[in-house]
Amino acid sequence: MSNTYQNKGHGNNQGYQDRNNQFKTVVDMLKDGYLQNGYYVDEEKEKRNKDYIIKFAKEIAKSLEDEGKGQKNNSSQIRKFYDYCLRVQAKLQSKNNDYSYIEADVARLRPTVAYAKGRGVVTKCLEDFINANIEKINDAKDFYAFMKHFEAVIAFMKK
Numbered sequence: 138m139s140n141t142y143q144n145k146g147h148g149n150n151q152g153y154q155d156r157n158n159q160f161k162t163v164v165d166m167l168k169d170g171y172l173q174n175g176y177y178v179d180e181e182k183e184k185r186n187k188d189y190i191i192k193f194a195k196e197i198a199k200s201l202e203d204e205g206k207g208q209k210n211n212s213s214q215i216r217k218f219y220d221y222c223l224r225v226q227a228k229l230q231s232k233n234n235d236y237s238y239i240e241a242d243v244a245r246l247r248p249t250v251a252y253a254k255g256r257g258v259v260t261k262c263l264e265d266f267i268n269a270n271i272e273k274i275n276d277a278k279d280f281y282a283f284m285k286h287f288e289a290v291i292a293f294m295k296k
Contacts (some may be wrong), residue, residue: 142265166196166197167195171193171269172269172270172272172273174186175273175279175282176189176273176279176282176283176286177282180278182276182278182282185275185282185285186277189285189286189289190285190286190289191280193286194286194289194290194293195289195293196290197262197266197290197293198264198290198291198292198293198294199293200264201215201260201262201266201290201294202294204260204261204262209257209258209259212291212294214253214258214259214263215259215263215291215294216291217226218246218249218250218263218267218287219287219288219291221246221249221281221291222246222275222284222287223284225239225243225280226280226281226284227243229277229280234277235277236275236276236280239280243271243274243280244271246267246271247267247268247271250264250268251264263274266290270283270286270287
């Protein structure tokens with residue numbers, strides 16, 4: 138990731154600090170290439186990019202923790218979104234991986250995270266994470282790759 142974006146004008150929309158102590162948000166990460174080519178290193182969607190399991194997942198987990206500061210983005214709130222996605226995944230599996238059966242369920246994440254943010258229980262960071270990833274989900278393979286990414290984010294969270 139480049140070290141171009143500094144903590145200028147982000148206000149309450151804080152993110153993680155990179156190794157040069159520059160603060161970044163998920164939006165800054167998007168500008169740096171996060172999700173630019175989707176979850177894969179090949180066009181056939183056979184080989185997942187390991188950065189979504191290690192590098193980006195760790196950075197997003199840190200960003201979620203830092204922005205929430207224990208008051209928002211707590212593990213139970215984030216787990217609610219992940220548990221919902223697990224139910225959607227089970228539905229996908231029961232429908233022979235036909236993405237059309239879960240497309241609306243995936244889209245439902247947008248208003249759900251917006252509502253949670255409006256209630257003040259999650260931050261813009263989680264909203265940006267969910268929305269950016271939904272943009273990249275176009276089929277069952279993408280959804281499964283997103284789930285592995287989301288699982289890794291949760292694994293890197295301290296609480």
